[in-house]
Amino acid sequence: MLPKTLLTAAFLSLAAAPVLAGGTVSFNFNAQNADEARAVQAGLALYRIAQGVDSGAFVHQDGSLNGAALIQAGTGSSGVIHQDGNGHSAILNQQGNGQNYGIFQFGDGADANVTQTADGETGFALQFGWD
Numbered sequence: 001m002l003p004k005t006l007l008t009a010a011f012l013s014l015a016a017a018p019v020l021a022g023g024t025v026s027f028n029f030n031a032q033n034a035d036e037a038r039a040v041q042a043g044l045a046l047y048r049i050a051q052g053v054d055s056g057a058f059v060h061q062d063g064s065l066n067g068a069a070l071i072q073a074g075t076g077s078s079g080v081i082h083q084d085g086n087g088h089s090a091i092l093n094q095q096g097n098g099q100n101y102g103i104f105q106f107g108d109g110a111d112a113n114v115t116q117t118a119d120g121e122t123g124f125a126l127q128f129g130w131d
Contacts, residue, residue: 024110030123037122041100044078096121105129
C-alpha cells in the first residue's frame with residue numbers, strides 16, 4: 001500500500017503544479033492508419049461546414065491577443081486553427097500534399113507549433129491553457 005500511496009501523492013502534486021503556476025494541457029492525435037485519417041478528415045470537414053467555410057485553410061479567433069499562422073505549400077491539404085480565449089499562439093505548417101490538421105485552443109495562453117512534411121499526414125491538437 002505504501003508505494004501506491006506515494007505514487008498517488010506524487011501524481012497529484014505533479015498534476016496540481018501546472019494549475020498553480022499556469023500552463024497548458026494538450027491532447028495531440030496523429031492518425032496511424034487510413035480509418036483514423038478518414039475519421040479526422042470527416043471531423044474537420046464537419047467543422048468547416050458548421051463554420052460556413054469552403055476553403056482548405058481556416059482560422060477562427062474569438063478573444064484578444066491571439067496569433068495564428070497557417071502555411072500550405074502542397075496541394076489538397078486542409079488546415080484549421082480555432083482559438084477561443086486570449087493570448088493563444090498557433091502555427092500550422094503543411095509542406096506536403098493531402099495533409100489534414102486542426103489546432104483547437106481554449107482558455108488562455110496555449111501555444112502550438114505543428115509542421116507536417118509527409119504527404120497524407122492527418123491529426124489534431126486540443127489545448128486548454130490558463131494563466
